[in-house]
Amino acid sequence: MDDMLLRLDNVSKHFGGLKAVDEVSFSLGRGEILGLIGPNGAGKTTCFNLVSGVYAPTSGKIFFEGASTGGFPPHRMAALGVGRTFQVVKPFATLSVLRNVMVALGQRRYGAVLSSFARWETPALRKEATALLEEVGIADLAEAPSGKLPLGNQRRLELARALALKPKLLLLDETFSGLRHEEVALLSRLVLDVRSKGIAVLLIEHNMKVAMGLSDRLVVLDHGRLLAEGSAEDVRSNPRVVEAYLGKGASSHAS
Amino acid sequence: MSDYSITILNFIAIQAIVACGLNVIVGYAGQISLGHAAFFGIGAYSSALLTTKAGLTFWAALPLVVLITAAIGLVLGMPSLRLREDFLAVTTIGINFIVESVFLYVPFFGGALGLGGIPSIVFFGTRLRGANFLYLCLFFLALVLLISRRFTKSWAGLACFALREEETAASSMGVSPVRFKLMAFVIGTAMAGLGGALYAHQMRFISATDFGFPLSVMMMSMVVLGGIGTLWGPVLGALILGVLPEVFRPLVDYRMLLNAAILLLMIRFQPDGLLGEGSLLRRIFPKRGETSHG
Numbered sequence: 285m286d287d288m289l290l291r292l293d294n295v296s297k298h299f300g301g302l303k304a305v306d307e308v309s310f311s312l313g314r315g316e317i318l319g320l321i322g323p324n325g326a327g328k329t330t331c332f333n334l335v336s337g338v339y340a341p342t343s344g345k346i347f348f349e350g351a352s353t354g355g356f357p358p359h360r361m362a363a364l365g366v367g368r369t370f371q372v373v374k375p376f377a378t379l380s381v382l383r384n385v386m387v388a389l390g391q392r393r394y395g396a397v398l399s400s401f402a403r404w405e406t407p408a409l410r411k412e413a414t415a416l417l418e419e420v421g422i423a424d425l426a427e428a429p430s431g432k433l434p435l436g437n438q439r440r441l442e443l444a445r446a447l448a449l450k451p452k453l454l455l456l457d458e459t460f461s462g463l464r465h466e467e468v469a470l471l472s473r474l475v476l477d478v479r480s481k482g483i484a485v486l487l488i489e490h491n492m493k494v495a496m497g498l499s500d501r502l503v504v505l506d507h508g509r510l511l512a513e514g515s516a517e518d519v520r521s522n523p524r525v526v527e528a529y530l531g532k533g534a535s536s537h538a539s
Numbered sequence: 540m541s542d543y544s545i546t547i548l549n550f551i552a553i554q555a556i557v558a559c560g561l562n563v564i565v566g567y568a569g570q571i572s573l574g575h576a577a578f579f580g581i582g583a584y585s586s587a588l589l590t591t592k593a594g595l596t597f598w599a600a601l602p603l604v605v606l607i608t609a610a611i612g613l614v615l616g617m618p619s620l621r622l623r624e625d626f627l628a629v630t631t632i633g634i635n636f637i638v639e640s641v642f643l644y645v646p647f648f649g650g651a652l653g654l655g656g657i658p659s660i661v662f663f664g665t666r667l668r669g670a671n672f673l674y675l676c677l678f679f680l681a682l683v684l685l686i687s688r689r690f691t692k693s694w695a696g697l698a699c700f701a702l703r704e705e706e707t708a709a710s711s712m713g714v715s716p717v718r719f720k721l722m723a724f725v726i727g728t729a730m731a732g733l734g735g736a737l738y739a740h741q742m743r744f745i746s747a748t749d750f751g752f753p754l755s756v757m758m759m760s761m762v763v764l765g766g767i768g769t770l771w772g773p774v775l776g777a778l779i780l781g782v783l784p785e786v787f788r789p790l791v792d793y794r795m796l797l798n799a800a801i802l803l804l805m806i807r808f809q810p811d812g813l814l815g816e817g818s819l820l821r822r823i824f825p826k827r828g829e830t831s832h833g
Contacts, residue, residue: 393712
């Protein structure tokens with residue numbers, strides 16, 4: 285039955301007594317953009333960490349391309365084709381921008397001991413890395429130490445790193461937050477480009493305009509539970525969603 | 540040069556080899572090890588036992604010594620490297636004390652009397668003493684530096700830098716943390732084993748206390764002083780900390796105090812070491828891209 289790229293089946297993640305993600309199920313098709321939204325603390329980033337392998341689910345199953353991958357470590361998920369960015373940017377600070385991308389390009393070589401002793405700096409790979417940096421528009425910063433870049437450029441770098449993995453699924457954790465208008469527009473175009481290549485995108489976004497504009501479908505989480513699912517229109521008019529965001533009684537004013 | 544200065548230089552070269560090994564672990568992969576002297580000792584004891592009890596020549600024993608040390612590094616690193624930062628530091632200190640006690644209390648390793656009668660190294664019929672032994676040490680130091688440099692240019696090296704900077708991000712880029720930390724640990728301990736073998740045949744008598752925790756701290760000081768994660772830093776650190784006690788011989792009672800003062804001043808004014816990024820020496824003599832950084 286699995287022509288879906290990613291499927292979460294009653295997935296829970298508990299930290300002690302806290303149910304960060306509680307029996308959540310949703311799925312994502314190839315080339316689809318799915319927006320994951322919800323108030324702070326709804327469990328969105330925990331969901332990302334479950335899909336990318338940072339956490340193993342407490343219960344439930346995660347399927348990627350039909351195979352159960354719950355509990356796989358992050359480097360295996362990367363090898364399977366899951367690329368991600370981080371809500372709090374995590375550049376390899378002392379390494380140059382180009383080397384940051386190189387680390388991700390090495391993904392195919394880390395598996396075997398022998399190939400990991402080959403030289404990493406070849407003209408072909410330099411070109412590949414530069415092309416990725418051009419795609420996100422920071423090729424001129426290739427030699428700058430990544431830790432000293434402004435936030436916007438670090439977010440672009442994270443996107444370039446994730447794309448270097450040649451992912452089938454791209455997880456974008458608030459990639460648009462803290463960016464200027466032009467930057468948001470540029471990255472939105474980029475995300476649509478990525479999708480047109482058949483890469484599915486799961487994105488967490490607080491900027492509703494961006495989230496609703498980009499996503500084919502939305503999944504709303506609240507307190508770890510799935511609150512609603514559907515098109516931007518459905519979700520916007522769902523009284524439970526309005527309540528979760530604005531509080532009880534707000535839905536009557538909103539409508 | 541007097542025999543005395545050559546002996547001092549021999550020690551410096553050997554310590555530089557071992558410090559280079561520590562630099563691979565701490566500088567390149569970012570894993571704190573405060574038990575490096577244990578692997579130096581394992582190398583020394585393996586070579587001593589293989590040449591005295593098993594009757595091998597130094598040259599026949601050497602590959603085995605490096606293998607044995609690396610294998611023990613692999614076995615001890617596997618559980619330890621799952622820990623991070625201060626927990627790893629404490630665990631490696633523990634490894635140092637355990638290894639030292641094994642040498643001290645197990646009769647097979649000579650107990651408190653240590654191991655004596657270790658043969659000199661013979662190279663094409665000549666016994667290597669004095670300057671000739673120094674050339675041998677310098678040859679191995681050059682080899683260790685070449686391997687270190689090659690490591691920084693390899694995918695494994697790049698993976699280690701990424702782990703050092705940001706473990707979660709690195710693993711999301713396909714880097715297996717355990718695999719690459721272990722790789723750096725094994726390469727570093729193998730280098731310590733090589734240094735240990737040279738030490739045993741230079742001293743021709745070794746005992747457990749030669750490889751205690753204070754030596755591990757000294758090794759770490761060399762790496763930090765010279766420039767952590769740089770190619771030549773550990774060599775410069777070994778040279779300075781090896782020569783200083785000779786220069787300050789009249790102040791022998793205050794030697795440890797001086798060492799501590801130097802380290803504190805370094806940490807305050809040149810936290811990346813003498814050859815680190817943005818250090819005074821680097822500003823005077825710009826680099827040609829030798830470091831692991833940008």
